[in-house]
Amino acid sequence: xxxxxxxxxxxxxxxxxxAHPQPKRFSSDLPKLVxxxxxxxxxxxxxxxxxxHYLPATRxxxxxxxxxxxxxxxxxxxxxxINTYTAPGHSTLxxxxxxAKSGIVGNxxxxxxxGQTVYCVTDTTVFAVGIEPRSSAxxxxxxxxxxxxxxxxLKAASPNSKVIGIALKDRGAILPAGKTATAAYxxxxxxxxxxxxxxxxxxGELPKWVHAFNxxxxxxxxxxxxxxxxxxxxxxxxxxxxxxxxxxxxETLPVFPHKIVDISTLNDPRLRRAKRFDAIAPTPxxxxxxxxxxxxxxxxxxxxxxxxxxxLTLSFSSPDYCGHAFGPDSQEQMDMIVRLDRQxxxxxxxxxxxxxxxxxxxxxxxxxxxxxxPELLQPDGxxxxxxxxxxxxxxxxxxxxxxxxNVIENLENDEIVLSHAVMKAMGYSACDVERFVGxxxxxxxxxxxxxxxxxxxxxxxxxxxxxxxxxxxxARSGDVKLLLKPYSFFAFAQTGTTHGTxxxxxxxxxxxxxxxxxxxxKFGRMAFVEDLAPTLHRLxxxxxxxxxxxxxxxxxxLDNIASSxxxxxxxx
Numbered sequence: 033x034x035x036x037x038x039x040x041x042x043x044x045x046x047x048x049x050x051a052h053p054q055p056k057r058f059s060s061d062l063p064k065l066v067x068x069x070x071x072x073x074x075x076x077x078x079x080x081x082x083x084x085h086y087l088p089a090t091r092x093x094x095x096x097x098x099x100x101x102x103x104x105x106x107x108x109x110x111x112x113x114i115n116t117y118t119a120p121g122h123s124t125l126x127x128x129x130x131x132a133k134s135g136i137v138g139n140x141x142x143x144x145x146x147g148q149t150v151y152c153v154t155d156t157t158v159f160a161v162g163i164e165p166r167s168s169a170x171x172x173x174x175x176x177x178x179x180x181x182x183x184x185x186l187k188a189a190s191p192n193s194k195v196i197g198i199a200l201k202d203r204g205a206i207l208p209a210g211k212t213a214t215a216a217y218x219x220x221x222x223x224x225x226x227x228x229x230x231x232x233x234x235x236g237e238l239p240k241w242v243h244a245f246n247x248x249x250x251x252x253x254x255x256x257x258x259x260x261x262x263x264x265x266x267x268x269x270x271x272x273x274x275x276x277x278x279x280x281x282x283e284t285l286p287v288f289p290h291k292i293v294d295i296s297t298l299n300d301p302r303l304r305r306a307k308r309f310d311a312i313a314p315t316p317x318x319x320x321x322x323x324x325x326x327x328x329x330x331x332x333x334x335x336x337x338x339x340x341x342x343x344l345t346l347s348f349s350s351p352d353y354c355g356h357a358f359g360p361d362s363q364e365q366m367d368m369i370v371r372l373d374r375q376x377x378x379x380x381x382x383x384x385x386x387x388x389x390x391x392x393x394x395x396x397x398x399x400x401x402x403x404x405x406p407e408l409l410q411p412d413g414x415x416x417x418x419x420x421x422x423x424x425x426x427x428x429x430x431x432x433x434x435x436x437x438n439v440i441e442n443l444e445n446d447e448i449v450l451s452h453a454v455m456k457a458m459g460y461s462a463c464d465v466e467r468f469v470g471x472x473x474x475x476x477x478x479x480x481x482x483x484x485x486x487x488x489x490x491x492x493x494x495x496x497x498x499x500x501x502x503x504x505x506x507a508r509s510g511d512v513k514l515l516l517k518p519y520s521f522f523a524f525a526q527t528g529t530t531h532g533t534x535x536x537x538x539x540x541x542x543x544x545x546x547x548x549x550x551x552x553x554k555f556g557r558m559a560f561v562e563d564l565a566p567t568l569h570r571l572x573x574x575x576x577x578x579x580x581x582x583x584x585x586x587x588x589x590l591d592n593i594a595s596s597x598x599x600x601x602x603x604x
Contacts, residue, residue, distance in 0.1 A: 061548065061549070062341050062548065062549075062572065062573065063336075063341055063391060063392055063393035063547055063548040063549070063571075064336035064337070064341065064342070064387055064388075064391040064392065065330070065335050065336030065341070065342050065343075065344060065383075065387055065391070065392045065393075066341060066342070066343045066344070066392070066393045066395065066568070066572070067343075067344050067346060067383075067392055067393070067394050067395070068125075068126070068208060068343065068344070068345045068346070068395040068568075069346050069347075069348070069394065069395065069396045069397075070121075070122060070125060070199075070204065070208065070345070070346070070347040070348070070397060070398060070399055071347075071348045071351055071372070071396065071397075071398050072118060072199075072201070072204060072347060072348060072349045072350075072351055072352035072398065072399055073351050073352035073355040073356075073398065073399070073400060073401065073402050073531065074351055074369075074397075074398035074401075074541060074542070075360060075398070075401040075402060075537065075540065075541065076107070076109070076398075076401070076540045076541050076542050077540070078360075078369050079096060079100070079105075079542055081366075082366055082369050082370055082373075083096075083097075085263060085267065085370045085373075086370070086373045087373055087374065087377050089101035089102070092381070092384060092389075093377055093380075093381060094377055094380070095372070095373035095374060095375070095376035095377040095380070096373050096376065097373075098377070098380060098546075099376075099394060099396060099544055099546045100544070101552075102546055102552055103394070103544050103545055103546025103547070103550060103552055104544065104545045104546070104550050104551060104552055104553055104554075104555065104586075104588075104589035105542060105543070105544045105553075105554050105555065106542070106543040106544070106555050106557075106559040106586065107542075107554055107555065107556050108540075108556055108557060108558050108559065109397075109540070109541055109542060109543040109558075109559040109560065109561060109563075110536070110539040110540055110541070110558070110559075110560060110561070111124070111400065111538070111539040111541070111560070111561050112130065112499065112502055112539075112560045112561065112562060113130055113131055113132075113499050113500075113502035113503040113534075114496070114499040114500050114502070114503050114513070114532075114533065114534040115131055115137055115138055115445055115503035115532060116400035116401065116531050116532055116533065116534075116538040116539055117138050117139050117399075117400060117445070117531065117532055118139055118201065118203055118204065118352065118399050118400065119136050119138060119139045119152035119153070119203045119207060120134075120136050120137060120138065120399075120503070121398070121399025121400045121561070122203060122204055122207040122208050122347065122399050123136035123177060123181075123207045124136075124561050124562055125208065125397055125399070125561055125564050125565065126181040126182055126183060126207065126208045126210065126345070126564075126565055127177070127179050127180070127181050127182075127562075127565060127581075128182060128562050128563075128564070128565030128566050128569075128577075128580065128581035128582060128583045129179055129562060129580075129581060129582045129583075130502040130503070130562060130582050131502065131503045131504075131505065132501065132502050132503060132504050132505055133178070133179060133582065134177055134178055134179045135176065135177060135178035135179075135505050135508060136152055136176065136177055136207065137445065137503055137504070137505050137508045137509055138152070138444070138445040138508075139151070139152050139203065140152060140444070141444060141445065141505075141508040141509070142442060142444050142449055142508070142510070143507065143508065144449075144452075144506070144507050144508065144509075145507060147441075149444070150176065150508075152176055152203050152207070153172045153173060153174060153176060153202055153203050153206045153207065154168075154171065154172060154176070155171055155172055155173035155175050155176070155229070155231065156171060157173075157175075158170075158171055158172070158173050158229045158230045158231045159171060159229065159230045159236070160227060160229060160230075161227060161228045161229055161230055161232070161233045161236055161237070161238055162220070162225055162226065162227035162228060162238045162242065162246070163220055163222075163223050163225060163227050165230075165236065167220075167222075169202075169220050169222065169227065170220070170227045170228065170229050171229060172202045172206055172218075172229050172231075173206065173229055173231035174206050174207060174209070174210060174211050174213075174216075174231075175211075175231075177207065177211065180210060180211055180212075180580075181207075181208065181209075181210035181211070181565070182210075182565040182566075182568050182569050182572075182574075182580075183195045183208070183209055183210035183212075183213060183343055183345070184210040184211050184212045185569060185574050185575075185577075185580070186341065186343060186572055186574060187210070187212040187213075188212070189572075189574050189575060190340050190341065192338070192339075192340045193340045193341055193342055193343070194214040194333055194335060194338075194342045194343075195209050195210060195212070195213045195214050195342070195343045195344075195345070196209065196213065196214050196215050196216070196217070196329055196333065196335070196342075196343075196344050196345070197209025197210075197213055197215070197216035197217070197344075197345040197347075198216075198217050198218075198322060198325055198326050198329060198344070198345070198346050198347070199218055199219075199322065199346070199347035199348075199349050200218065200219040200313055200318055200321070200322060200347075200349035200350065201218060201347065201349045201352075202218040204218070204347035204349050204399075205217055205218040205345075205347065206218070208345035208347065209345050213232065214232070214333075215228060215232045215233070215239075216228060216229075216232060217242065217325065217329075219251075219309075219313075219321070221307040221308065221309040221310045221312070221313065222307040222308060222309070223308075224246075224249065224251035224252060224308065224309045225246045226242055226245065226246060226325055228242075239332065241328060241329075241331075241332030241333075242328075244328075245324075245325060245328045250321060250324060251309045251312060251321065254292050254309075254312050254315075254317045254321070255292055255293070255294040255309075255311075255312075256291070256292065256294070257291070257292045257317065258289045258290065258291050258292070259288070259289060259290040259291075259292065259315045259316065259317070259367075260288060260289045261288055261289075261363065261367055262367055262370055262371050262374075263367070263370065268363045268366055268367075270361055270362060270363055270366070271363075272287045272288055272363050273285070273286050273287050274359075274361075274362075274405065274407070274408060275405070275407040275408075276359065276405035276406065276407040276408065276527055276528070276529070277357065277358050277359060277362060277405065277527060277528075278356075278357040278358065278525070278527040278528040279357075279527075280293075280311060280314055280315075280357065281293060281295060281303060281306055281310055281311045282295065282298055282300075282303075282311060286357070286358060286364075286527075288363065288364075290315065290364075292311050292312060292315060292317065293311045294308060294311075295307060295308050295309070295310055295311060296308040313349060313350055313353040314350060314353035314354045314356075314357050315350065315354070315368075316350065316367070316368055316371040316372070316375070317350075318348075318349060318350030318353070319348050319350045319351075319368075319371070319372055319375050320375060322346065322347075322348055322349070322350075323375055323378070323379050326344065326346050326379070327379070327382055329344065330344065330386065330387075331386070336386075336387045336391065336392065337387070341572060347399075348372065350368065351365070351368050351369065351372070352402075354368045355402045355529070356402075356528050356529060356530060357527075357528050358528075359402070359404060359405040359408075359528070359529045360401075360402050360403075360404060360529075360537075361404055361405070361408065380394075389547075390547070390548070391548065392547050392548070393545070393546075393547035393548050393549070393550070393571065394544075394545070394546040394547050395544070395545055395546075395564065395568065396542060396543075396544040396546075397541055397542060397543050397544065397561065397564060398541035398542065399541075400531045400532075400538055400539075400541070401531060401536075401537050401538045401539065401540055401541060402529060402530070402531045402537065402538065403416065403519050403520075403521060403529050403530065403531060403533070403535070403537055403538065404416070404519055404529065404537065405528075405529050406418055406519050406520060406521070406529070410518075410519060412518075414517075414518055414519060415519065416517065416518065416519025416520040416521070417477060417478040417517060417519075417520040418520070418521070418523040418526065419477075419478045419516070419520060419521065419522045419523065420522065420523060421443055421522050424443065424476065424522070425440065425442075425443055427476055428440060428448070428469070428472055428473055428476065431472040431475070431476075432468065432469055432472050435468060436455075436458075436460060436465050436468065436469075438451065438454050439451050439454050439455060439460070439465055439469070440469065442510075443510075443522070444510060445503075445509075445510065445532070446513060446514045446516065446522065446532060446533075447509060447510025447511070447512065447513050447514070448469055448470075448473065448510055448511060448512040448514065449510040449511060450462075450465060450466070450469065450510075450511040450512070462485070462486065462511075463484070463486040466484035466485055466486055466511055466512050467484060467486075469482075469511075469512050470482035470483075470484055470512045473512065473514055478516055478517050478520045479514050479515065479516060479517070480515055480516065480517050481496075481514075481515035482512050482513060482514055482515060483496070483497050483500045483501075483512075483513045483515070484511065484512050484513075485504075485509075485510075485511045485512070488500065488501045488504050488513075489506075496515065496534055499534045500513045500534075515534075516533060518535055519537075521533070541561065543559055543561065543563070543564055543586070545567070545571075545586075545589055548571075549571050549590065549591050550571075550589055550590075550591060551588070551589050551590065551591050553589075555586075555588060555589070559586060560583060561583075562581065562582045562583030563583035563584055563585065563586050564583065564586075565580075565581055565583060566580070566581040566583050566584060566585045567583075567585045567586045567589070567590070569581070569585070570585045570590060571590065
């Protein structure tokens, strides 16, 4: 009898070990809602340069200063790879792995097996939802990412949790939200609607609240509005226009005030590919539209109110559009960021009223920085160079074809794509061809170095070479990575600027956590953007993360973990 009782008790004690995993229950010390904010093209120096114009911080108000006062800021955080573009940045922030592993090596890349150019989130197996189903604007999904995101790990541990991604840009909404997201929504500038794809809504129907929001026709209310300076003219230390700035669509001069033009009313052949609402994106109205849609999502989906932790990823695309047009040292970009400070204050006060700011976890970072306009003289005495793809390839082919005819196929992401078929047919050594192409490229204006595929696969690399390797995927990368002179880039036009290098102006971004479980303060040690996802993983108390991430948790900001566990990773 005693043996029988012992066996029964043992079974009852062990039974939970063999049961199916239970949904993750909500703990009062976990955040109700995680709001992960990516500010597209938000260089770290914007936090300091414009700080005097940010709203003061209190417990109940303030934008950036509220986060800085009550949160944890890493002041020396960088991207650890060279392809500092929008898609890799959004991917790395939430996968916690480098592009070499995620496969998101650029906004687009050339598939080395097919020779076709692939957009980072394109997916021809799905159809658009919210607009005409065959529209390419909606045929998007995260399937091109080769790894999952921290958001996916929350969904696996807590199936009832909701994860929603929102951004004007499709890639800014889709990649952070992950492969198992509840939904991702992006803005269709042709129709003025927020849309999605059948990846998220197989029945082809948007939720009723999205239809209701679109029916408000908020984008139409912006047409004809004028963007003026928020601050007195004397508060802007830079001139209103300099050489190299672009005009907004429909304008003739790159100066304040800027009128938001209805592109459909213009009879300009140069704008034949532009969409009706394109003029909204480079202005603060784009951020306003994004926040209003985010509020609608929080209310309609009851985010943070359902007894589990939810995640809202919110990417502000407008600073990137503005920065590309006017540059980081323009009145427009300064005004964009100062206005975003006020818009965040409004959003945070909304969170106070609906959820309680203290019940949320706020995360803020950026997907990349940006180069100054190349025409401007920099403090180090240098100016940049605008390079043009077609002209550059013509010059390079003339040099290379003399020895290795027809080996150059293309240039993508500053990478020369060589024809492996031609090299094989002619019996050329890939190593020799790569080296010769690199030396020919270095002889041309604006190129100061290169790294070859052979170097990446077999060679000894310097720090820049390792950053190239972190962006290298064999099936999605080129054969000779070009290293450009500072402040130089391959340009799409004779005005504006861009990003995509290993220079600090492209790699240095903030990492900021504020809210539940965070020890506040400023931290000056080197951190990397791939550290953000494993830190969130720890904060949400998800199962062991070691196998998932290239990054390391930022232990010193975690309230329940001794800061002594933080490790220096300068030699990573």
